[in-house]
Amino acid sequence: MKTSVLFKLNYESLAHVVVNQGGTSSGKTYAIEQVLFALACEQAKQVITVVGQDIPNLKAGAMRDAQNIVGESTGLQAAIKSFNKSDRIYEFHNGSIIEFKSYDNAQDAKSGKRDYLFINEANGISWDIYTELALRTRKRVYLDYNPNAAFWVHDQLLGQTGVQLLISDHRHNPFLDEHTRQKIESLRESDPERWKVYARGLTGKITGLVLTNWLLCDSIPTDAKKLACGLDFGFSNDETGLIEVYQQNGELWVNELLYQTGLTNNDISKCMNELSISKNTDIIADSAEPKSIEDLRRLGWRITGAKKGPDSIKNSIDILRRYRINVTRNSINLRRELGRYQWKMDTTGRPLNVPTDSWNHLIDPLRYVALNKLQIHNSSTTRTRMPYKPAETFVGDAAGMI
Numbered sequence: 001m002k003t004s005v006l007f008k009l010n011y012e013s014l015a016h017v018v019v020n021q022g023g024t025s026s027g028k029t030y031a032i033e034q035v036l037f038a039l040a041c042e043q044a045k046q047v048i049t050v051v052g053q054d055i056p057n058l059k060a061g062a063m064r065d066a067q068n069i070v071g072e073s074t075g076l077q078a079a080i081k082s083f084n085k086s087d088r089i090y091e092f093h094n095g096s097i098i099e100f101k102s103y104d105n106a107q108d109a110k111s112g113k114r115d116y117l118f119i120n121e122a123n124g125i126s127w128d129i130y131t132e133l134a135l136r137t138r139k140r141v142y143l144d145y146n147p148n149a150a151f152w153v154h155d156q157l158l159g160q161t162g163v164q165l166l167i168s169d170h171r172h173n174p175f176l177d178e179h180t181r182q183k184i185e186s187l188r189e190s191d192p193e194r195w196k197v198y199a200r201g202l203t204g205k206i207t208g209l210v211l212t213n214w215l216l217c218d219s220i221p222t223d224a225k226k227l228a229c230g231l232d233f234g235f236s237n238d239e240t241g242l243i244e245v246y247q248q249n250g251e252l253w254v255n256e257l258l259y260q261t262g263l264t265n266n267d268i269s270k271c272m273n274e275l276s277i278s279k280n281t282d283i284i285a286d287s288a289e290p291k292s293i294e295d296l297r298r299l300g301w302r303i304t305g306a307k308k309g310p311d312s313i314k315n316s317i318d319i320l321r322r323y324r325i326n327v328t329r330n331s332i333n334l335r336r337e338l339g340r341y342q343w344k345m346d347t348t349g350r351p352l353n354v355p356t357d358s359w360n361h362l363i364d365p366l367r368y369v370a371l372n373k374l375q376i377h378n379s380s381t382t383r384t385r386m387p388y389k390p391a392e393t394f395v396g397d398a399a400g401m402i
Helices: 004-013 028-042 055-060 064-071 074-079 127-135 150-155 178-184 193-200 266-274 289-298 312-320 331-339 363-373 396-401
Strands: 017-022 048-053 080-084 090-093 097-101 115-119 139-146 163-166 214-217 223-231 240-248 250-258 283-285 302-303 325-328 344-345 351-355
Touching: 004 017, 004 028, 004 163, 004 325, 017 028, 028 048, 028 064, 028 090, 028 097, 028 115, 028 139, 028 302, 048 064, 055 064, 055 115, 064 074, 064 097, 074 080, 115 127, 115 240, 127 139, 127 150, 150 331, 178 193, 223 363, 240 266, 240 363, 250 266, 250 331, 266 289, 283 289, 289 302, 312 351, 325 331, 331 363
Parallel strands: 017 139, 017 163, 048 097, 048 115, 115 139, 214 325, 223 283, 250 325, 283 302
Antiparallel strands: 080 090, 090 097, 223 240, 240 250, 344 351
């Protein structure tokens, strides 16, 4: 078989979950299926499942690629015993099978076990279905998708142990014709956001986000100064959110500590003890909850309310937008909120200068720390706003071309 660098990287990966995030025509689906055929030939009695959001999508994409791969390889043709078109199953002489399936819901996905799993266009599959399928996969899971916007892969998988991320674009596909390459690159002038997604395989953003000046980091620098913890109270429907905020060299470093419903004030105190938060740490909390603040103060915590006032939401956002904000990799819920915290829109779709009151149970505590601990710097000390750029692993030499 003629293969690309994507085949090599997927074939040689030792990760349990291999995430292929890529632009259009990067060849990621084709490369992964070549890997699956190779594994089916090399290892006897393997069960390999290719999953799509529905059968029409599978037939138009992954199954068509599979037919092309088989058609171009006499070795594969010799290794395959039969292809059941109605059941969509390739059976090999050594007892391995490759099956193409879709699942209506998580309960449906509980049926069957496998050695290898490939979820094609993973952003069309729910997290619940993925979880059930992955739990029943013994060896390795492959995923691919176009990154139009962040979804459960970004929220739940990236940054976790045993997960490898490969980012590719059309430049990694040596078999693509020049006309298609030029068509993809032409998006740069007409639609820069789509160009970023489809020509460079980078994660797209929801429009109208309030805070875009953040990046992923692995950990808090050891010499960073701790400003405070921020606390937002919740209970039944809203999560209690707790973060710690540090500062170093004019940048902020933020780490998620707690994100949970159903916590009483005593529970919050117990959680903070378990997190080894010092009783000398300043905690800035929602001043609209004076009783809860007093409860925690009587339990020995150094806690005060945020300095709210007219335009405090806008002012705190203005302060935060003047810093580069480094968010730790394990702050999964904070990352999710930052990717969804938007400005309200008027009837014409224009953003208003007021954020929506949602996706903010960790962002509000960050604002509280900004109100109490940070001052608006003058222009000589402010940092340049930087767009969010996830800690992504680019494929091959094309990374240097981005």
